[in-house]
Amino acid sequence: MSDDLGLPPPNVDIEEPVEVSAASSASPAPNTLQPLGSASPTISSSSSSFVPIDQHHVQDAIQVINEHKQFNQQIMEYIHGATLPGQIVGNDYHIISVFGSQSTGKSTLLNRLFNTNFDVMEESRRQQTTKGIWMAVSPEVSTTSSKKSTENVFVMDVEGTDGRERGEDQDFERKAALFALATSEILIINIWETQVGLYQGANMGLLKTVFEVNLSLFGQSKLENNTHKVLLLIVIRDHIGVTPLQALAETLITDLNKMWLDLSKPAELSHLKFSDFFDVDFHALHHKVLQPDEFSKDVKLLGDRLVVKKELFKPNYHHQIPVDGWTMYAENCWDQIDNNKDLDLPTQQILVAKFKCDEISNGVYDEFVAKHHGLFDDKVPGENVDYEQMGLAMVDLREDTLDDYDTSASRYNQTIYEQKRQALKEKIHAKFREVFDVHAKWVVETGVGQFATDIKKLKTRKDKSFFQGAQELEHKYVSLINTSLQLISLGEFHDSEVILDVKARFDAVVAKQQVVEMKAIIGRALAKIDAGVSKALQQELASPDDQTWERVMARFHELLAEVKARYAGTGTVPDFGLGTSDSDNVAGVERLQVQAWVALHSVVHRVITRDSVLQLMKDKFEDVFRYDENGMPRLYQKVEELETSFGAARKQTQQMVPVLEEMRTSEGAVVPRYSARAMRAAGFGARARASDAASEGSDDDSNSDSDDSDNETTPTPFSQVLSPADRDHVASRFKRETDAQFVETKRLVIQHATHIPYYVWLVMLVLGWGKLVAILRNPFLFALLLMAAAGVYVLHSMLMLRPAMVVVSRMGDEAVVQIKAKLRQVLLDTEDDPAQVHGARMAKMGGHQR
Structure with a gap:
């Protein structure tokens, strides 16, 4: 979507100037094909003749239909030459066409987006450039991604509408647009922003006629639940953003829906909606000349939507026709369109025969499918199905269906009648083959599946061995499958x-x-x-x-x-x-x-890991160091008592390491009774060998070398639980953590052991006697003193006096730290203020002078 660019929209889009090749300047005689010869190096899309494919040169584009309504028979040769050698395209391709007024930059858009080389209009004059319908294979779709797209995209450039060269003759324009709709997955409708809302300018009149004919030709398939659609990708050129793209899109969708409602529809197709045939999407492009960078970016974003995000190509847009058959499909479509009666619709006997024979064939086949459904589809395979009667019913149903077709279709062209009869017979056989495949597969899969289920139940039976029960089950199910398949094979299955x-x-x-x-x-x-x-x-x-x-x-x-x-x-x-x-x-x-x-x-x-051992040692140390034999917490009063307890706790805890580092009994280290090779085969030591797995060979010839290398290296003993490195790690960690715990405990003991000498209290009492008397005489202060004394007594009686003193001490320390931080912040802020610094200096100088 384009944003507001702040530039006025130009009236036209000036396309890139190119040099018109010799092929474009030489125009052949009307309604004639140029005889076979060497292809020119550059094939111009303004050329009106077909140029044969040179097997040593791949041309940029090929004319599918010339301006004289002739279909080119050499399209497949061009496609094979333009795709990668040996590449099997199959259904992996996309067809995109462009439609719009003459000289609106359609060819330029295709060249920029799909890196094709269609001829574009000369800058110095405005005239028709593309004549007829041209096709090119896109070598690469332009995207914002650095990765080259691998999509097979075939691009068709359709002659522009409303050109002065054709004047009021719109017959070819209508047929070309209808052909593009019938053969493409995406039809790019190229219009300027200033054309939105116009009727003729936006080709609405032409589109209305094309939609009417498209409905009459392809509407019948929609009644058969055909989900095929065509995407109308409306590209709005020279979009400056004043009118949002959403608003332009709503205007165009409203016009398209109104146009669809005004179409002349057959009664049986009157209920079909525009959305049953088409999806609509929009993309905006900036001005190519005035905003070249934005234009290129918009083109690449459109390429992203096509091949990177894959949001525009959908499965129901594809005609599901292999590329080898697309030429025939396209030619048949053009024949029907070119010979349309209102637009020269086909009335010849051969086309009527095709249509009626198809109609009769489809009708009797539908009846066949209905009977087939009643006879076979509703029956669950294997559930009381008589396979012998099923085979006879297949033969009877096939003959009845062919007789019904012969009765109605034998009056038409014999060649077409026989072709359609053979096709109907093949469809019937294909349907019967589906029945056979379903039942045969069901019989086999069900038999094997039931056998696999039943064999699992044998383990609970005690009257016979597992092997005997399996043999009986196998014979039972083999006989059942053999009998069923013989009945439905009709002699064609071995x-x-x-x-x-x-x-x-x-x-x-x-x-x-x-x-x-x-x-x-x-x-x-x-x-x-x-x-x-x-x-x-x-x-x-x-x-x-x-x-x-x-x-x-x-x-x-x-x-x-x-x-x-x-x-x-x-x-x-x-x-x-x-x-x-x-x-x-x-x-x-x-x-x-x-x-x-x-x-x-x-x-x-x-x-037992080094972390678990460390945790066990820490827990053991905590139990011995902090609690006595009765489980009561220890309160250390002296440093000597602390050091003695710490040494005993550490020694007792460290005795766990020799026990846990190796599995050892009274008979010695624990050793398995099996060879190292057997242990390795069972998974022993797999983690230790994981890092070496990439370097070891898997050939049988290297087994002896592997054995030699195993003997040369010293394997880890089975009994070893902790490696020397793990043991050292545990010892180091344990020592660091217990040392830290010891230091912290010792600091608290020393801190609490320090006290004020008694004579200091006597001096304080003598010097502060006046203050003490003042407090005792003041009821309020005396009450506070009594409350403080009561609190101290309670803490002392509950043995909580020392913890309370520690808390008060730490609160005081924290308060001092916070006060210092605030003072430091104030001093630093004062120094940062130049005026305050200057004032302080002047005051200092004045003090010195005084």
Whole structure:
């Protein structure tokens, strides 16, 4: 949206001067095509003839329709040459057209926005530049982003309206505008700000005629719930901001809606609204000559809306036609438009045959779809469906539909009739194929899904093994799927391949479920071990001693023995009850034991960290240093007493570190019963190796090298809980914090131990006897003295006198600090005032003189 720029709007937009090429100066004979030859280096959009595509040169633009209403057959060659080699565009493209009065800067706008090279009007004279309709492939859309856009945008430059060259002959203008509407996703309507509100100046009369014909040609599709629309992007040129863009937009929308209401509509289309066919958006541009920088910025902002923000291109604007078929679609549209009766509408027999055969085909196909829906769609696949009767019903329905079409359509052109019949037959087969695919997919997916669901329930059954139950289920569902697919395949489906595929899928489900169950069993066992060890360890940390790890390891072995006993089986080989092989069962128990040790290591390192150890030591120190054996707070009276208690508390607390830094029992350091390789495979030490993972190779040939490197480095012992660095860190932190606590406590003891000598009180009593007598004789002061004495007594009796004195002392200290800060601020402010400084100096000098 443009702001107020403070510049008057010019009447015209002077386009960039260009040099007219030789192609533009040479005009061919009317209604003739230039014979094949070499393409000129620059193809001018003012040229009125078709130039063949040179395979060694890609031209800037190609004329789609010349001023003689001839359609160019070489458009696809140009598109293939202008796009990237080997690029498959498919549906990934956009068509944008521009429409507006002659000499309003349409080509200039396209060149600036899409970096095309359409011819523009010479600066020295005003005349028609673009003749017919031209197309160019945008190499890049101009945006404010530094990243190049990758959108495939095809731009059509339409001959301007209201030109003096054509005069009152508006036939081509109407057809060109209708063609642009029929083939484009976005139609840019280029008008000046001064044209807003005008009827002829804003091409409202021409648009009204075009909308009427567009409604008659394409309105029928809207009755079939067609959601396709065209975006009318109204670009307002030379916008100075005096009238807000919102107000201009409201004026134009009001004019368009009023024009739509005044259209002559067929009765069946009278309910359709303007918004059913078109969306409208607006964008304003500053003056290109007077405000070139703002103009360029506005153009780039429009490019942002197209390809960066993607707010203008919508899926329902696209015709969903691959680019290879767009030429045929565009040519057919032009044929219909060019041969329109009011605007030369087609009346030839071939076009009538196409229309009526399509109408009959659509009618019988709609009846087919309705019957199809009643026969097949409402039935849920697999629920009591007779697939044999379904196959017979497909054949009967297809023949009945084709007979109905033959009865009504055989009277028209035979070629068109046969083409449309074949197309109808293909649509019917496609619909039947959908039925087959849905039912076959449902049968297979439902069978496999139900099998996967049922196999999960086998673990709760005790009358048979998991493997036996899985085999019975597999045979049941394979037979069901085989029977159903044979009935609906009509001999076109190889059921043996399906059975093999289903068999493989069932085997995969069984194997997957065995793995899942094995992991779940091991996971539950490990969770139990984890919780038990964690609880035991938490209890031990309350008061660790030399027997801490003895008790923790005893609890660990007890939990491990419990979970192993659950899956001991009847013989020497364990049995998880999954029907897995003996080797898998043995491997499962082995994996359980290895992962149990890994879980033990994980729990210990999760509970005992350097931060948790530091906190434990601090809590232990607090308990010993600040509280006595009875749990009462300690009140230190002497420094010697404080130092003795502090040393004992620190020594007692530091005894925790040797216990917690290593898992050690009476037999020595705790060592797992499995190799380092097995422990690493189970996840042990994964965090320590995470930083080295990027440098290790994954090839089998590098295994020996990895083993050698493992032997050369000293691994971290399993029993180590705190590394030397962690231990030093904890000791250092603990020492600093306890030292600080000791210093603070000692300062308070010394401060409270300091007292005034008794003779000072005697001197004060003698010297202040007069004041004391005055206070005693004054009832008010005597009452205050009694209240103060009572308060002191109460504090003394509650053992709160010293804390109260500390509070009063600190309040006094804080008051002194605040007073000093205020005095300092006043002095600094006085020094900053030159007049006060000068006055102070003069007063000082006067004092010296006196």
